[in-house]
Every structure is written in structure tokens, then in C-alpha cells.
Amino acid sequence: MADKKRSINHSRPYILGAIVLALVTAANMFFVTLLYTRNVQTSKRTSGAMQSVNRMNSELSEINGDVLSIIAGVGNRRGHANAARAHFINIADCKEDFEDLEGISDEAKTRFKHAYTVLEAYQAKLEELTQVWNAAGGGESDISDKAFGSSMSAMYTQDIYPLQVTASEMLRATIDIVNNDTAEMTAKNARLFIIIEGLMLAVAILGEIAVFIIAKMAKKARLELEEREKSLREVDAKLKTTRQKASDLALTNILTNMKNRYALDNDISERLEADRFNIAVFDMDNFRSINDTYGYDFGDEYLIAIADKLKNDFGSSAEIYNITGNEFCFVFNKEISENQAMGIVQSIHAVMSSPFEVLNLTVQLPASGSVYHYLPGDCLNVNSLLVKLDTALRNAKLNGGNMVNTVVDI
Amino acid sequence: MNKSRRKRIISTLALCAVSATTLMSTGCGADKDNDYTIAVITKQDISFWHSVQDGAEKAGEELGVKVIYNEGADKDYPAGDTDYNTQKDYIDYAIKEGVDAIVIAPNSLEELNDSFAKAEEKGIKIININSRATYSGVLSCISSSDTDGGAVAARHAADAVLGSKKIRTAMAQVANATPEEGIAAVKKLGKGAVGLIGHTGDTANNRIDGFKAETAVQIQAQMADDGIDLDKSGLTTQEIAAMFSKFFVGGENRCGTIDEAYDETKRLLNESPNIVCLFATNTNTTLGACKAVQELGLQETVHIIGFNADSAELDYLRTGVLGGTVVQNPYNMGYFGVRYALKACEDDGIPYSLDTGVTYVTQKNMNDDYIKLLLDPENY
Numbered sequence: 085m086a087d088k089k090r091s092i093n094h095s096r097p098y099i100l101g102a103i104v105l106a107l108v109t110a111a112n113m114f115f116v117t118l119l120y121t122r123n124v125q126t127s128k129r130t131s132g133a134m135q136s137v138n139r140m141n142s143e144l145s146e147i148n149g150d151v152l153s154i155i156a157g158v159g160n161r162r163g164h165a166n167a168a169r170a171h172f173i174n175i176a177d178c179k180e181d182f183e184d185l186e187g188i189s190d191e192a193k194t195r196f197k198h199a200y201t202v203l204e205a206y207q208a209k210l211e212e213l214t215q216v217w218n219a220a221g222g223g224e225s226d227i228s229d230k231a232f233g234s235s236m237s238a239m240y241t242q243d244i245y246p247l248q249v250t251a252s253e254m255l256r257a258t259i260d261i262v263n264n265d266t267a268e269m270t271a272k273n274a275r276l277f278i279i280i281e282g283l284m285l286a287v288a289i290l291g292e293i294a295v296f297i298i299a300k301m302a303k304k305a306r307l308e309l310e311e312r313e314k315s316l317r318e319v320d321a322k323l324k325t326t327r328q329k330a331s332d333l334a335l336t337n338i339l340t341n342m343k344n345r346y347a348l349d350n351d352i353s354e355r356l357e358a359d360r361f362n363i364a365v366f367d368m369d370n371f372r373s374i375n376d377t378y379g380y381d382f383g384d385e386y387l388i389a390i391a392d393k394l395k396n397d398f399g400s401s402a403e404i405y406n407i408t409g410n411e412f413c414f415v416f417n418k419e420i421s422e423n424q425a426m427g428i429v430q431s432i433h434a435v436m437s438s439p440f441e442v443l444n445l446t447v448q449l450p451a452s453g454s455v456y457h458y459l460p461g462d463c464l465n466v467n468s469l470l471v472k473l474d475t476a477l478r479n480a481k482l483n484g485g486n487m488v489n490t491v492v493d494i
Numbered sequence: 495m496n497k498s499r500r501k502r503i504i505s506t507l508a509l510c511a512v513s514a515t516t517l518m519s520t521g522c523g524a525d526k527d528n529d530y531t532i533a534v535i536t537k538q539d540i541s542f543w544h545s546v547q548d549g550a551e552k553a554g555e556e557l558g559v560k561v562i563y564n565e566g567a568d569k570d571y572p573a574g575d576t577d578y579n580t581q582k583d584y585i586d587y588a589i590k591e592g593v594d595a596i597v598i599a600p601n602s603l604e605e606l607n608d609s610f611a612k613a614e615e616k617g618i619k620i621i622n623i624n625s626r627a628t629y630s631g632v633l634s635c636i637s638s639s640d641t642d643g644g645a646v647a648a649r650h651a652a653d654a655v656l657g658s659k660k661i662r663t664a665m666a667q668v669a670n671a672t673p674e675e676g677i678a679a680v681k682k683l684g685k686g687a688v689g690l691i692g693h694t695g696d697t698a699n700n701r702i703d704g705f706k707a708e709t710a711v712q713i714q715a716q717m718a719d720d721g722i723d724l725d726k727s728g729l730t731t732q733e734i735a736a737m738f739s740k741f742f743v744g745g746e747n748r749c750g751t752i753d754e755a756y757d758e759t760k761r762l763l764n765e766s767p768n769i770v771c772l773f774a775t776n777t778n779t780t781l782g783a784c785k786a787v788q789e790l791g792l793q794e795t796v797h798i799i800g801f802n803a804d805s806a807e808l809d810y811l812r813t814g815v816l817g818g819t820v821v822q823n824p825y826n827m828g829y830f831g832v833r834y835a836l837k838a839c840e841d842d843g844i845p846y847s848l849d850t851g852v853t854y855v856t857q858k859n860m861n862d863d864y865i866k867l868l869l870d871p872e873n874y
Contacts, residue, residue: 191556198867198874205853205864238649238708242642246851250823253830253848260833261556 097299104291108284115280119273126273129187130266134259136182137196141255143171143178144203148248151210154217155236165214172207192261199254206247213239339384340391342406348413349466351403356469358460361418362425364402365473366436366453367411369485374447386442397435401428407470412436422457429455433488450486452477457490531560532835533588534828535581535598537624537695539571540777541804542824543599546623548872549828550597557836562593574750575695575776578602585609589616595835599624599827603696619838623827625697626847633838636830636848638822640697643852644704647773647799647820650854651705652712654771654797654817655687655741686766690745691755691783693776701775701801702745710738743769755782760790769796777802780819784810803855803869811857823850825871 150164150171179200182188188196213236335347343351355361368374368390375383387410394404394412402414414432416425436451454476456469463469476489534550536543547563554561564570566587572580578601588596589612596618600606603625610620610629619633626635688709692698743766749755755778763769763786772787774780780800784807787796793815800807800819810816827850834844855865867874 194874195556198871201863201867201874205862208864238645238711242639242646242649242852246638246849249848250826250850253833257556257829257833264556264558 097295097302100298101292101295104295105288108288108291112281112284115284116277119277119280123270123273125187126266126269129185130262132185133182133188133192133262136178136185137255137259137262140175140178140182140203141252143175144206144248144252144255147171147210151213151240151244151248154213155240161217168210175203189261189265192258192265195254195258195261199251199258202247202251202254206244206251209239209243209247213244337406340388340406342391342395342404342412344405345407348405348407348415352415352469353466356458356461356463356465359418359458360460361458362416362420362422362455363458363469363473364414364416364425364429364432364453364455364488365407365411365470365477366414366432366451366488367409367477368436368449368451369481371410371449374449378445378447382443382445386440386447389440389442390436393435393440394432398428398432413470413473425455425457429453429488437486452480452485453488454480455488455490530594530836530839531562531591532595532597532832532839533565533584533591533593534561534563534832535584535588535596536564537572537575537599537601538577542777542802542822543571545824545871546599546828546831549825549830550832551828552825552872553829553832553836557833559832559836561832562588562591566590572601574601575693576601576750578605581606582609585613589613589618592616593618594839595619595621597621597623597828597831597835600627601695603628619835621831621835621838623831624822624824634834634844634846634848636827636834636850638850638852639704640700641704641707642849643801643820643822644701644706644773644775645708646852646854647701647801647818648705648708649712650818650856651688651771651773651797651799652709652716654799655709655713686740686743686768687770688742689759689762689766689769689772690742691758691762691772691774691779692745692748693755693774693779694748694750695776698748698775702773705773706738706742709741710735713738713741749779749782752778752782752785755779756786757782759783759786763787763790763792763796771797771799773799775801777804777807780804780807780816781810784815788815808860808869811855811860814857818854818856821853821855821865821868823853823868825868826850 147168150168153159153164154161182196216236216239335343335350337344352359352361352363371383374386378386387406390410391404391406391412398404398414401420402416405413405415407413414428416428420428433451433453436453437448439446439448454473456473456476458469463472472491476491480487480489532550532554534547536546550563551561553559564584567580567583569580572578581598581601582605585596585598585606586609596613598606598620600622604627606627607629610627610631613620614631620629620631622632622635622637624637625640626632626637690702690705692702744758744762747754747758749758755774758779759772759782762772772783774783777800780798780802781804783798783800787793787798788810797817798810798815800810800816801822802824803819803821807816807819811819830848830850834848837844853865853868855868859865860869
């Protein structure tokens with residue numbers, strides 16, 4: 085579970101990187117589509133405007149051709165007049181087409197409006213021409229035809245032609261404005277495209293750099309964490325050792341390095357109810373005289389010497405406890421019988437009462453002891469057991485010491 | 495990598511990315527603005543040339559061209575329509591500034607040719623407006639025909655001339671007389687009926703010539719309708735021309751200012767009581783003529799045909815002092831002047847000339863759409 089969580093943590097920067105890339109790609113697609121749509125609209129608008137205006141100009145040229153034919157008397161004048169009218173209808177259609185286009189700039193609209201106003205003036209002049217023609221007899225006689233031709237020629241040069249060329253130039257100017265607008269819009273779109281792509285690229289690069297750095301930082305943090313965990317484990321192990329040592333110290337006599345009174349309590353409390361065993365306590369008679377004579381350091385050394393000797397000689401037969409100052413308790417092994425225990429007790433007494441070399445001095449004190457062949461349920465607790473043993477020991481000392489008493493059931 | 499170094503690297507990378515983006519964005523794509531500069535040079539400080547300036551600047555704005563207007567002399571405008579020296583200063587300045595084209599309404603047909611040659615040597619394109627100088631390097635001229643302007647004025651003046659009671663009476667006598675008597679009557683017909691108030695510019699001659707020629711055509715047509723065929727009268731061409739020339743008085747004293755035109759008009763009206771029509775050839779002469787006629791209270795009997803559409807002229811038109819005025823299209827001259835100049839700079843073909851036309855504006859038609867466009871294109 086922890087490994088899985090750690091694995092997720094490790095891959096988080098890469099997931100983030102993937103998300104950044106996906107977002108950049110999505111945004112990119114959105115903007116590219118948007119720009120494409122705008123370009124298509126611009127292109128459509130431009131081609132629509134150019135188509136309308138170019139057609140108007142072309143129709144205008146056709147009208148001019150008809151007018152010149154009428155003046156020159158080439159072909160059927162009425163036919164040309166009707167054709168010119170049809171061209172004006174086409175021009176009106178083109179005008180509507182142009183006006184229906186969306187997104188045409190105000191400049192282009194104004195220029196177109198000017199062009200169309202000139203066109204209308206041109207049309208009005210041609211209507212005046214028709215009136216002149218009708219007044220001249222509608223081309224029914226040579227005389228009126230000649231008069232008409234003369235009037236028309238002057239009108240064409242002075243009024244009609246300038247209007248026609250002005251309208252035509254205005255229409256061309258409209259196309260130029262639309263083209264300029266288109267170029268401007270295309271350039272704007274191109275700039276926008278480059279800015280967006282640049283930003284996308286920058287975001288992607290920065291995102292990837294951020295992911296790289298985050299990954300690196302995460303790796304470093306992970307290593308630091310592992311290092312810390314390792315340290316913690318070591319500290320924990322040390323703590324355990326220390327705790328064990330403290331625990332051991334609580335159950336050990338610091339001077340003799342033997343188990344103490346609490347250890348005894350721990351070891352045999354549970355055995356009191358059901359076990360049968362042999363137990364003995366010993367202490368030196370009048371040990372206080374050693375302390376008083378040689379000092380406590382000497383007395384401590386003496387006790388160490390006794391303890392070492394007892395551990396060495398009887399450690400295999402019994403568990404030995406230094407329960408108070410110079411008092412030792414022996415809990416004999418299960419396999420040791422009462423008789424054997426009694427024999428060992430005598431040996432203990434002999435050893436403890438023997439001379440010891442302590443700090444280059446030979447000292448010897450008599451020892452007294454008590455032994456108890458414990459039967460299951462004799463005592464409720466270790467305290468009462470020790471009271472029994474101490475009572476027997478005290479009796480031995482009261483009787484002169486240097487002896488071993490047996491605890492009898494009282 | 496310590497924290498500050500990492501921060502610095504990221505900042506640098508971000509800056510690089512943004513800089514690259516900015517560079518790419520500023521360096522790419524076509525733009526409306528181009529690097530062309532066009533000098534526009536006009537004549538004196540009157541509304542006609544202001545309108546040319548408006549049109550030129552509008553074209554500059556639409557085409558993304560820088561337009562400089564009458565720059566480089568101690569005067570904002572030439573002193574009059576013969577002050578070519580100021581225009582020479584403008585041209586010198588334009589050459590110094592390294593313009594790409596000069597659009598100019600020349601104040602002389604000949605005197606500016608040296609300046610044009612200097613400009614052309616520098617690769618500067620030359621476009622004329624209003625009138626064409628004799629210099630061969632002029633690529634195009636955007637103008638209205640002065641002769642046609644005079645003719646259009648004459649067509650409308652003919653109505654005033656032929657429609658007047660005095661002339662009609664004489665015409666009736668001609669119609670009822672024998673051919674010989676008719677011819678004799680024609681010789682007296684309308685003597686001094688039309689007064690001419692010409693301005694000092696070169697354009698005045700053509701306008702007056704056009705006016706005279708068309709007046710003759712119109713009267714001949716009317717006479718033909720009345721059954722008098724001058725071709726069969728036995729008169730020589732010179733005699734016919736001399737006969738028609740009697741219709742006109744004035745035109746010899748050219749007027750540069752309104753006051754001069756005012757004085758000339760008063761003189762003509764005083765010396766020629768037969769005048770039923772006055773033809774003034776530009777703004778100042780029109781205003782001078784109107785001022786004089788109004789002062790003398792003759793607006794009911796003397797029909798004034800003016801030229802151009804200054805706001806003061808339009809006021810006279812509204813009050814009926816001015817019968818009609820021949821309006822050119824100065825705005826389009828400026829507009830197409832710059833447009834053609836740019837095309838010339840870009841080596842696109844341009845026509846040798848463009849006739850922007852003239853329009854006869856009266857009290858009756860001055861609210862028509864086209865006339866409104868003509869008179870106030872900026873606000874149409």
C-alpha cells in the first residue's frame with residue numbers, strides 16, 4: 085500500500101507534464117481552428133467584395149460601351165439603351181451583394197457609398213440623355229439623329245465620361261481598401277498565430293522545465309526521506325537497546341552484576357502457585373564491620389569478589405540473585421533434589437565463609453543462610469517467601485551465626 | 495543547483511521565450527502602412543485647395559502613405575495662383591526630405607520645369623493636379639477640363655441668355671425677317687449680353703474659350719431651330735466668329751482677388767447695360783461678381799454663372815444672387831492624386847490623365863446626393 089502510494093508520488097511530475105502537454109495541445113488546436121476560421125471568413129469576405137465590385141466595374145464598362153455606341157450611332161440605339169438599363173439592374177444587384185457582406189470596414193463602405201453615389205449621378209445623366217434623344221425624335225429621322233449626336237457628344241465629354249471614370253476609379257479604390265483590410269487582417273491573424281504558437285511553445289517549454297525540476301526536487305526529497313527513515317530506524321534500534329539496557333539495569337544489581345530483588349520477583353512469582361523448588365538465602369555475618377574498618381569501597385570490592393566466586397561455582401546449579409547489600413538468593417534448578425540442594429547449600433556456606441583476596445588483603449567473614457524446600461502454594465507472593473527465608477536467616481544469626489537454617493512450615 | 499541559480503535560469507528561459515515570441519510577432523506579416531512619403535503641393539489658401547488637401551490626406555490614411563502638405567517654405571500657401579516661387583521652395587524641401595512622389599497643382603505651366611527635372615533625377619514621381627505643366631516627366635494629371643468647365647457653364651448660361659426677354663425679342667425679329675434681315679439682326683443680337691470676369695491663373699483662358707465656343711454652339715442651335723442657317727448666310731467663318739464675339743464683354747482684365755473682381759464687375763455693368771449674364775472663372779471672381787451684383791441690386795436681371803463651391807459662393811447660391819456654379823471635384827483631385835502617386839511608386843500603370851469632371855450646381859439641385867457628396871465628401 086505504502087509502495088503504491090510512493091509510486092504514485094514518484095510519477096506525479098510526469099503526470100503533471102502530460103497534463104500540461106495535453107492542455108497546450110488542446111489550446112493550440114482551439115486557437116489554430118479559431119484563426120483558420122477567421123482566415124476563411126476574411127478570405128470569403130474579400131472574394132465576395134471583390135466579386136461584387138469587379139462585376140460592377142465590368143457592368144459599368146459595358147454601359148460605357150453602349151453609351152459610346154449610341155453616340156456613334158453604331159448598331160441599334162434602343163438596343164444599346166435597353167442593354168445599359170439591364171447592366172444598371174445588375175449593378176444594383178451587386179450593390180446589394182456588397183452591402184450584405186459582413187465585416188467590411190467603414191472606410192471601404194464609405195468609399196463604396198461614394199462610388200455608388202457617383203454611379204447614380206451617372207445613371208441620372210444618362211436619363212437626361214434619353215430625354216434629349218426623345219426630344220430629338222428618338223432617332224426616327226436623320227436631322228434629329230444628327231442633332232442628337234451633337235448634343236450627346238458634348239454631354240458625354242463634359243458630364244457623362246468624367247462620372248463614369250470617377251465611379252470606376254472609386255470602385256477600384258474600394259477594392260484596394262478591401263485588399264488592404266484583408267492584408268491587415270491576414271497580417272494580424274499571422275501575428276496572432278505566431279504570438280499564440282510562441283506562447284504555447286513557451287508554456288510547453290516552461291511546463292516541461294517545471295516538470296523536470298519538480299521531478300528532480302521530488303527525487304531529492306525522496307532520497308532525503310529515505311535517509312531520514314534510515315536514521316529513524318537507527319535511532320529506533322538505539323532506543324530499543326537503551327530501553328533494554330535500562331530494563332536490564334532495573335533488574336540487575338549494578339555492583340555485582342547479578343539479578344536483583346525485582347528480577348527474583350519477576351522470575352518466580354508465577355511459579356509460587358504450582359511449582360516445587362528449593363531456594364536459599366545467604367549473607368555475611370557482621371559485614372558492617374568490613375565497611376566500618378576498610379571503608380565502603382573495600383566492602384564493595386569484597387562483595388564483588390564473593391559474587392564472582394558464587395557465579396563461578398554455583399551458576400550452573402542455581403539462579404543467583406543479589407537481593408540486598410550482601411544478601412544472595414539461590415533458586416535451584418528444577419532437577420536439583422532437596423538433598424542435592426542441601427549439599428550445595430553447605431558448599432555455598434563454605435565458599436562464602438572462606439577467605440577472599442580483596443585489594444591485596446585477605447578477609448574472611450562467617451556467613452549464615454536459610455534454605456527452603458518450597459512446595460506449591462506455600463506462599464502467596466515472593467515477599468512472604470523472602471520473609472520466611474529472612475526469618476530463618478535471622479534466627480541463625482541470633483543463634484551465633486555461621487550456620488544454615490532450614491525453613492520449616494510455620 | 496541552488497535555489498537562486500535555478501530561479502535565474504527559469505527567468506532567463508521565460509524571457510527568451512517571450513522575446514522570441516515578440517520578435518516573431520513584430521517581424522512577420524504584411525502591414526497596411528508602407529514607407530512611401532508623398533508631398534502634396536497646392537495653390538493659395540482658399541477652400542478649393544483645402545478640399546484637395548482633405549482628399550489627399552484621406553487617400554494617405556486609406557493607403558497607409560505619409561502625406562506632407564505644402565511644407566518647406568516660410569508660407570503655408572503660395573500667395574496666389576501665379577506664385578510659383580513658393581512652390582519651388584516646396585519642391586526643394588520635398589527633394590531634401592527624400593519623398594517618393596510629388597503631387598502638385600502647378601502655378602505655372604513652364605516655370606516649375608527645372609524643379610521637376612531635379613526631382614525626377616532623384617527618382618521622384620511627379621503627378622499634376624488641376625492643370626498640367628509642360629514638363630514631359632509628368633506621369634499623370636488629375637483635373638477637370640477647363641474648356642469643358644467653360645462649356646458646361648455656357649450651356650447653362652445659354653438658358654439665361656436665350657431666355658432673356660431682350661434676346662428673345664431680337665430672336666423673334668430674326669425669325670420673322672428675311673435671311674438678310676435676320677443676319678443683320680443677328681449681328682446686333684445680344685451685343686454685350688455676357689460679361690466675363692476672368693481670374694489670373696492659366697486655367698482662366700481655357701474656361702473662357704470653352705465658354706465662348708459653347709455659347710456660340712448653343713445660339714447657333716437655337717437659330718437653327720428658328721430656321722436661320724448661318725452656313726447658308728454667306729458669312730465667312732471669321733465673320734460668324736466676330737459676330738458671336740460681340741456677345742461677350744470683359745475678360746481682358748484678369749482679377750486675382752475678390753476686390754479686383756468686384757471692381758471689374760462694377761465697371762462692366764456700368765459700361766455694358768445689355769449684360770444679362772456674368773461668367774466668373776474662379777472662386778474669387780465669382781465672389782467679387784456676386785458682391786457687386788448684390789450691391790447694385792441687379793440679381794433679378796443679371797444671371798451669374800460662377801466657378802467652384804466655396805462656402806460664401808454656396809451662400810450666394812442659396813440667396814439666389816448666384817444663378818449657378820461650375821463645381822470641379824477638388825477632393826477627388828487630391829484623393830486620386832495621392833492614389834496615382836502611390837501606384838506610380840509601386841510601378842503600377844496609371845492613366846496619362848483623369849478627368850474628374852465638372853458639375854453645374856444650382857439652388858435646385860444642391861441637395862441631390864451627388865452634389866452633397868461633391869460639396870462635402872468628408873461628411874457624406
